[in-house]
Amino acid sequence: MLVKKDSATKVSNSDNCEVFEYRLDSKNVSICTATINGRYPDEGRVANTECEEIYFVISGVGVIHSELGDFHIQEGDTYHFEKGETYWTEGNDLKLVLVNTPKWTPEQHKHI
Numbered sequence: 278m279l280v281k282k283d284s285a286t287k288v289s290n291s292d293n294c295e296v297f298e299y300r301l302d303s304k305n306v307s308i309c310t311a312t313i314n315g316r317y318p319d320e321g322r323v324a325n326t327e328c329e330e331i332y333f334v335i336s337g338v339g340v341i342h343s344e345l346g347d348f349h350i351q352e353g354d355t356y357h358f359e360k361g362e363t364y365w366t367e368g369n370d371l372k373l374v375l376v377n378t379p380k381w382t383p384e385q386h387k388h389i
Contacts, residue, residue, distance in 0.1 A: 285310075312373075332350065341366050
């Protein structure tokens with residue numbers, strides 16, 4: 278299945294985070310791109326209650342502040358979030374590909 282960039286849905290999660298969601302006909306996986314400039318979320322932490330998530334860094338630099346520690350990320354790095362792992366991210370023009378399994382839904386994404 279091909280999903281063209283011009284059919285992706287733009288979502289602004291905050292002033293510091295812009296996401297393009299690519300709609301797949303699958304309940305098992307989802308994918309999007311994100312750009313983070315600053316802190317996401319603006320305050321507190323987030324967690325996904327149903328999905329594992331992978332960040333793949335396309336460009337830029339950032340820090341993932343997880344319950345497991347602080348992790349500096351840059352181009353070519355990958356970070357795997359376990360289901361329920363709480364975190365927040367700082368980015369400096371941080372461009373990411375995010376893959377979730379099973380498929381991500383807004384109801385699973387909890388702000389803590």
